[in-house]
Every structure is written in C-alpha cells, then in structure tokens.
Amino acid sequence: MALSGVRVLELAGLAPAPFCGMILADFGAQVVRVDRVKSGPQMDSMARGKRSLALNLKSPEGAQVLKKLCVHSDVLIEPFRQGVMEKLGLGPERLLQENPRLIYARLTGFGQSGKYAQEAGHDINYLALSGLLSNLGRKNENPYAPLNLLADFAGGGLICALGIAMALFERTKSKKGQVIDASMVEGAAYVGSFLWKAQAIGLWNRPRGENLLDSGAPFYDTYKTSDGKFMAVGALEPKFYQALLKGLDLDSTKLPDQLSFSDWPSLKSIFTDTFSKKTQAEWCKIFDGTDSCVSPVLSLEEVSLHPHNKERRSFIRDHEEKVSPRPAPLLSRTPATPCLRRDPLVGEHTHEILKETGFTPEEIAKLQSAGIIECNKAKANL
Ligand SMILES: C[C@H](CCC[C@@H](C)[C@H]1CC[C@H]2[C@@H]3[C@H](O)C[C@@H]4C[C@H](O)CC[C@]4(C)[C@H]3C[C@H](O)[C@]12C)C(=O)SCCNC(=O)CCNC(=O)[C@H](O)C(C)(C)COP(=O)(O)OP(=O)(O)OC[C@H]1O[C@@H](n2cnc3c(N)ncnc32)[C@H](O)[C@@H]1OP(=O)(O)O
Numbered sequence: 107m108a109l110s111g112v113r114v115l116e117l118a119g120l121a122p123a124p125f126c127g128m129i130l131a132d133f134g135a136q137v138v139r140v141d142r143v144k145s146g147p148q149m150d151s152m153a154r155g156k157r158s159l160a161l162n163l164k165s166p167e168g169a170q171v172l173k174k175l176c177v178h179s180d181v182l183i184e185p186f187r188q189g190v191m192e193k194l195g196l197g198p199e200r201l202l203q204e205n206p207r208l209i210y211a212r213l214t215g216f217g218q219s220g221k222y223a224q225e226a227g228h229d230i231n232y233l234a235l236s237g238l239l240s241n242l243g244r245k246n247e248n249p250y251a252p253l254n255l256l257a258d259f260a261g262g263g264l265i266c267a268l269g270i271a272m273a274l275f276e277r278t279k280s281k282k283g284q285v286i287d288a289s290m291v292e293g294a295a296y297v298g299s300f301l302w303k304a305q306a307i308g309l310w311n312r313p314r315g316e317n318l319l320d321s322g323a324p325f326y327d328t329y330k331t332s333d334g335k336f337m338a339v340g341a342l343e344p345k346f347y348q349a350l351l352k353g354l355d356l357d358s359t360k361l362p363d364q365l366s367f368s369d370w371p372s373l374k375s376i377f378t379d380t381f382s383k384k385t386q387a388e389w390c391k392i393f394d395g396t397d398s399c400v401s402p403v404l405s406l407e408e409v410s411l412h413p414h415n416k417e418r419r420s421f422i423r424d425h426e427e428k429v430s431p432r433p434a435p436l437l438s439r440t441p442a443t444p445c446l447r448r449d450p451l452v453g454e455h456t457h458e459i460l461k462e463t464g465f466t467p468e469e470i471a472k473l474q475s476a477g478i479i480e481c482n483k484a485k486a487n488l
Pocket residue numbers: 117118119120121122140141142143149161162163164185186187188190193194213214215216225226227228229230254258
C-alpha cells in the first residue's frame with residue numbers, strides 16, 4: 107500500500123486525530139495509538155488497523171519511553187491543546203533533536219499561536235471562527251453545524267493527513283522532518299475556499315438560506331416523499347433543470363424562470379407538493395438515468411444496499427459485521443486495504459511494541475510494575 111513502512115505514533119485524542127491515524131493506517135502505515143494508563147475503554151471509534159500502547163506520559167520514565175519510540179518512528183500526531191507537549195518535555199524541539207527525520211503533526215482547534223491557542227473548543231467553535239458557519243442554515247433560522255464533519259474531519263483529520271503525506275514526500279528529498287501546525291479553524295476555512303474565491307460569481311451574496319446552494323434555490327434542495335423519505339435535487343444547469351421538470355411532469359412554460367429569485371419560494375412549494383405525491387422508490391424509477399440530478403437521500407443503513415454503491419463496493423463490512431465506508435480515494439495499483447479485525451484494546455500491544463523498540467524484558471517488567479505502562483492482553487475469544 108502507498109504508506110507501507112511508515113511508522114506513526116498517534117497520541118490518543120478525540121475525533122480528529124483518530125480519523126487522521128485511521129486514514130494513514132488504511133493506506134498501509136503502522137499506527138500505534140498511545141493511550142493513557144488506567145483510562146478505561148477508549149472512545150476512539152476509528153481505531154481499525156491500529157495497535158495500542160498504554161503509557162503514562164506524565165511520568166519522566168514514560169516521557170523517556172515516548173522519546174525512544176519517536177526515534178523509531180516517522181510521524182507523531184499530537185491532539186492536545188497548545189503547550190501540553192512542551193509541559194511534558196516532549197515538544198518538537200526535544201523530539202526533533204532525538205529524531206531529525208520526525209514529522210511532528212500538531213492537530214488543534216485554533217493552532218499553535220494566537221489569542222485562542224490555549225482555549226478549549228469543539229468542531230462548532232472552530233467552524234464559527236472559520237467563517238463557514240455563518241453561511242450554513244436555512245432562511246430565517248440560526249446557523250447550524252453539519253454534525254462535526256467540517257472542522258473535525260474535513261478541515262482537521264483529513265487536512266492533517268494531507269500535510270503528513272506532503273511532509274513525507276518532501277522528506278524523500280531533504281531527508282528532514284518538520285512540524286505541522288494543523289489548525290481546524292484554518293483547515294475548515296481552506297476546505298471552504300470556494301466561498302471566498304467565488305464571491306464575484308455572486309453565489310451567496312444574499313442572506314443565509316436565500317442563495318443558490320444553501321437551500322434558497324428550489325432546484326438545489328431536498329424534498330419529502332409520500333413515504334416520509336426524501337429526494338435530493340441538484341439540477342443547476344438548464345439542461346438538467348428541464349429534465350427535472352420533465353420528471354416532475356411540470357410544464358416549464360407555465361412556471362417562472364429558473365433563476366427568478368423572487369419566484370423561488372412559490373416554485374419551491376410547487377416542487378414540495380409534487381414530490382409529496384409519490385414514494386422515494388417511485389421517484390427513483392422516474393429519475394434514474396435521466397440526467398436530472400435527482401437522488402434518493404439514503405440512511406447509513408441503506409447506503410451499502412443501493413445498487414450503485416453495491417456495484418462499487420463503496421462500503422465494507424468488518425469481521426464484527428459492522429458496515430463503514432471504504433477508504434477513499436481508490437488507488438488503482440496500491441489501493442488501501444483497511445483492517446477488518448476488531449479495534450485494539452487499550453494497552454493490548456504495549457509489550458510487543460516495546461520489545462520491537464529494543465526494550466528488554468526486564469526493562470518492560472520494571473515499567474509495568476511502576477505503573478508507567480499497562481499491558482492488557484486480549485482475552486482469547488473462548
Ligand atoms: C465534536 C467533537 C467531539 C468528539 C468526541 C465526542 C464523541 C466526546 C467528547 C466529550 C464526550 C462526552 C463527555 O465525555 C461527557 C459524557 C461522558 C460519558 O461517559 C459518556 C457520554 C458523554 C456525553 C461523552 C460522549 C462522547 O464521548 C463525547 C461527546 C470534537 O469537536 S473533538 C475536537 C476537540 N478539539 C481538539 O481536538 C483540539 C485540540 N485539543 C484540545 O483543544 C483539547 O485536547 C480539548 C479537546 C479541548 C480537551 O482539553 P483537555 O483539557 O481535556 O486536554 P488537553 O488540554 O489537550 O490536555 C491533555 C491532558 O491529558 C494529558 N495526557 C494526554 N495523554 C496522556 C498520557 N498518555 N498519559 C498521561 N497524561 C496524558 C496531558 O498531559 C494533558 O494533561 P494536563 O491537562 O494536565 O496538561
């Protein structure tokens with residue numbers, strides 16, 4: 107796989123860093139998640155393909171162990187607020203001294219500098235500060251965050267993984283590591299560059315919820331069907347819009363012009379009324395293959411059964427019969443082959459990882475009896 111041989115240390119954190127680690131593991135990197143000792147069950151639901159080592163970083167001996175692990179690693183991902191690693195004596199200066207080839211990825215909400223650098227926050231806070239949140243929401247409603255997808259994952263974990271891939275590539279020439287300051291505010295804003303760069307087109311110079319792509323336009327929205335499901339309509343271009351009207355059996359000569367903003371509300375109620383008369387399956391039968399940009403809104407349970415997704419095997423089922431998206435993008439010669447085994451237990455691989463890193467059995471036993479590490483062997487499935 108593309109990242110085979112890349113050794114990653116992911117310090118256990120909330121959503122963004124685990125997603126970044128999972129991406130790297132899916133594409134072949136050996137990812138070790140460094141968990142806290144006595145931490146109880148891990149909340150990391152994106153741990154596939156990772157191993158877990160439980161280590162008390164607050165102890166000097168524990169910090170020493172991490173330094174030695176870093177000497178044998180290519181990437182470190184740290185998900186803490188600015189300054190925490192320095193407090194532990196594990197800041198970039200120290201670790202890059204131990205290993206000048208180390209790629210030290212710092213995944214935070216607000217970045218390593220600035221007024222908020224030490225502030226707590228979650229996706230919605232970063233999205234708010236990025237400027238994107240002010241554009242998200244329906245007319246006359248408050249802005250709303252689309253789950254924690256945009257800052258945590260798109261602008262956080264994914265952008266950080268991109269930064270790591272670029273730093274790995276750069277290192278093939280310079281032979282040097284570097285520090286990645288991945289701020290989720292900036293990552294989310296960067297993902298949303300289109301909002302700034304396309305201002306001149308005038309796609310969203312009207313109030314929130316009254317624009318082309320933010321539920322203002324009747325031909326770019328969702329509609330409820332008679333069986334309580336929904337259809338998604340994205341018929342932007344005139345040729346697709348005509349196909350939409352045809353599928354809805356509406357006479358365009360009797361309707362206002364597609365881009366007559368003032369008529370959008372009345373056009374939307376005509377579409378709402380029309381879509382409410384048939385089931386989702388009936389609308390799919392009408393629209394599939396007609397280039398009208400109309401698709402069924404599928405639930406997480408339905409997606410893997412949809413013929414298109416089934417044909418491409420877009421969703422995978424692990425050994426515990428749990429379904430999740432397959433890694434993307436699909437590389438033709440070195441595709442990702444995600445691990446389908448169960449997620450690691452906290453500390454399940456502590457012993458084997460320390461042994462691989464050159465610790466003797468006596469050193470490991472000493473660390474364990476001092477509570478610096480935790481070794482939780484998986485109970486054999488009887
Ligand atoms: C929207 C998402 C949130 C996704 C996660 C959610 C699924 C869960 C988050 C909260 C959960 C709920 C909550 O716990 C309450 C209930 C509990 C109940 O049991 C279950 C139900 C709950 C409702 C539960 C349900 C869910 O699990 C949750 C909702 C996000 O936005 S995630 C993005 C968050 N932001 C970032 O990642 C940006 C960078 N990080 C930070 O800014 C901070 O880490 C953060 C997130 C603000 C947390 O700050 P905190 O003070 O807690 O930590 P830090 O300042 O970073 O310091 C870390 C300290 O930990 C020490 N440490 C780390 N590793 C080790 C180690 N191996 N050994 C020893 N010590 C370690 C480190 O030294 C620091 O110590 P100090 O604080 O003393 O310096």
